[in-house]
Amino acid sequence: MLTIGQLAKEADVHVETVRYYERRGLIPEPPRTPSGYRSYPAESVTRIRFIKSAQALGFSLAEIEQLLALRVDATNSCAAVQRRGRAKLASIDEKIATLQRMRAAVVDLLSRCDREGALGGECPFLEALEGVAMEE
Amino acid sequence: MLTIGQLAKEADVHVETVRYYERRGLIPEPPRTPSGYRSYPAESVTRIRFIKSAQALGFSLAEIEQLLALRVDATNSCAAVQRRGRAKLASIDEKIATLQRMRAAVVDLLSRCDREGALGGECPFLEALEGVAMEE
DNA sequence: ATTTGCCCTGTAGCCGGGTACGGTGTTTAT
DNA sequence: ATAAACACCGTACCCGGCTACAGGGCAAAT
Numbered sequence A, B: 001m002l003t004i005g006q007l008a009k010e011a012d013v014h015v016e017t018v019r020y021y022e023r024r025g026l027i028p029e030p031p032r033t034p035s036g037y038r039s040y041p042a043e044s045v046t047r048i049r050f051i052k053s054a055q056a057l058g059f060s061l062a063e064i065e066q067l068l069a070l071r072v073d074a075t076n077s078c079a080a081v082q083r084r085g086r087a088k089l090a091s092i093d094e095k096i097a098t099l100q101r102m103r104a105a106v107v108d109l110l111s112r113c114d115r116e117g118a119l120g121g122e123c124p125f126l127e128a129l130e131g132v133a134m135e136e
Numbered sequence C: 001a002t003t004t005g006c007c008c009t010g011t012a013g014c015c016g017g018g019t020a021c022g023g024t025g026t027t028t029a030t
Numbered sequence D: 001a002t003a004a005a006c007a008c009c010g011t012a013c014c015c016g017g018c019t020a021c022a023g024g025g026c027a028a029a030t
Helices: A004-011 A015-024 A043-056 A061-068 A078-117 A125-129 B004-011 B015-024 B043-056 B061-068 B078-117 B125-129
Strands: none
Touching: A004 A015, A004 A043, A015 A043, A043 A061, A043 B078, A061 A078, A078 B043, A078 B078, B004 B015, B004 B043, B015 B043, B043 B061, B061 B078
């Protein structure tokens, strides 16, 4: 079991962030020691790291909450989870596709810069970016 | 040429957002009509769409500014562009890899939900998320 | 045993990224 | 020729996501 400070350090966030996530319902309220200290299981580290990664990929905390809520229980039928899971899958796939277009644009830019840059060319990025944007 | 309102509509942002991006230096100051109205070339639409897509992938406006500044000119040598471009490439690749791990976790979750959910199983998401987090 | 450090619960403030508003000038449609 | 729709500028405000106190209690090290 971990104190909030140990958890924060492991997950590379501030202590206040952990408490903030708890208030937001992104992590469950942990058990307390007799004196009232929060006491976290080791898996909390995984969860917080997941939240930070998903954020870095452009998911909002509200969306992350939905991702974390993908579980079958009293309120979620397996069918409902399947439906919402597939929707999340679609948004993940769209992000991957857009990143791959961005990647190709940067690679193209760098290679042209290599060839033409030596010749005093211009290497404009916008040109390389044609069609990179995500579809709505 | 487009008015700011037309540009905003095409790019699916608010007029104020376009002016905000101009203040931030993310889009160049456009030429003005005699009466002072901004007059945009069609390619501005591409640029704003790119900005919105990059944001949706977790890039901050500051990072996007750097991406857009990947061009060889008086202040940027081709070598410098190559160096910064490769750094951006690395961050793009990391995002792709993390999204692919997330994707696999969701797919796994859905398939298990299919098999075990029908049997009254639990489908916990955290378990599927082991190791999804981005590396630092 | 007391200092140092970490924990608690508030509430308030900050930063990034817009968004809204007020007052005014310009185009365009009727 | 006048109303509606849009543009200008400036400033102020809002929301998401933290971050920083303040004022107090507990725990580990010297």
